[in-house]
Amino acid sequence: MNNNGRILLVYALIILILMLSFGLVLAQYAQQSIIEVVGENGMERAEEASRNIWFMTFIMISVIAMALITICYQIFIKYVDPMRKATDTAEELSHGNYRARADSGVFGDAGRLGAVINELGRHLKELTSVQGMQETRLSAVINHMSSGLVLIDEKGYIQLVNESFIRTFKEDKAYYLDYLYHEVVPHEEVQSVVENVYMFEEPDSQMLTIQRGLERKFIQVNGAPIFKENKRWQGVVLVFHDITELKKLEQMRKDFVANVSHELKTPITSIRGFAETLLEGAAEDKEKNEQFLGIMLKESTRLETLIHDLLELTKIEREDFQLSLQQVNITDLVMETKKLVQTQADRKGIRISEHLDTDAVCEGDSTRIRQVLINILSNAITYTPDRGEINVRLHDEKDRITVSVSDSGIGIPPEEIPRLFERFYRVDRARSRNSGGTGLGLAIVKHIMEAHRGEVYVQSVPGEGSEFTLVFHKVTGEKIFPAEE
16 A cells, blocks of 8 residues: 555544544433433433443444545545556656556546546657657668768767778777767877867868778868757767778879870880881881881781770770670680680790680670680780790589680789789780780780679799689679670
8 A cells, every 4th residue: 555545544544533532422421411311210211222322323433434434445546546556657757668558547637637647658659769760760871871970079079980980990989989089089180170170160171091001091081060050069070981992093094094195105106206217218228118117017006906905995894885695615715716826826836735625605705705715815825935835724614614724934923913904004014015915905804704704813923834714604693794685
């Protein structure tokens, strides 16, 4: 029993005692009055009347007591208990339990109070549910941002960091939260952005370079002030954009333009120089005339090859590039390609041996695969010394076809292999240029193999030779580059 029930019981007992006392006093007074009236001669009748009075008093007090207890119980059930439950429900709501509900089956003011509290609980539950969903969505958006995010309050303490920021700066959240920004973010560029935003209350940005071993990251740091609705200063938000790939693309573009300019300029300069020499009188010398014209023809052919390879590479790198897919016999293609480069190999006395599984078939573009094989075999011949040897092996496995081309050439230093498939990259520039190479062949090979969902690998030992391995998968899944209808 709670305090309200105990208080009600005490009041009922007090009233009951008062009524009992009043009845006793009244009964004694009535008995005394009867004795005085009848005298000693009527004692027997007086005692009988007194007993009747006591009995009637007891009955009256009992009836009144029962009525009082019934009234008190009804008051407790209809008012006190609902009020107690409503109070308990309000306390539960104040503690965050928005599922708590009061008894709504009570009439009167207590029932109205319970209904109001229940309605309040439903509204609070809806509000907290909406707020929880909004917080979850906001947290998901912040933590799945590709850019780092930091929130700094008006006193300079970090209040929020997201997962992208943690991945970039390699620390956990506890290292940053509730610390001053200049204590845990030592980069001067970041501190400068925050200071400028604090000072001028305007957005600011700077470039940040992070060196981690051999890896260098370029981060664009953007800062902006945060104001409340009343234009009151609230803090600073920092956004960290990783622009490393953009920097790489920009550098690749610059290198590409520089390389193309250089590769185009070299044959053009040579042709122009010999043409001027011929015009100045060398044309009268038959021997020099033929020599210079031969060089001009060679340089013009090289220029034509360069332009052709540039156009090919540009076509392959386009997003709408498509392969003409069909069932291709890789064994036949290897044999055809060997015949095409056999003359080039014979001039250097190079022997090409093959070990091929027969009828190795997969889906692909025969023209593009032939282009890959020609590039690989031509490179092997170019970088293999006279009277060397080239081995071509083809293995037809269950789910893929592997073509390996190994030579006994000069080999490739290990540090050069990662850059081998870059445009215009040459391990031996002088040998490549003298052989008429453009530096685009392996870049074309890489893109064609990627379009076929295949791979190309390189293994090499300097001074012993290199091995290029092409992998064609028989099950390609969804056709990413289907033939046009």
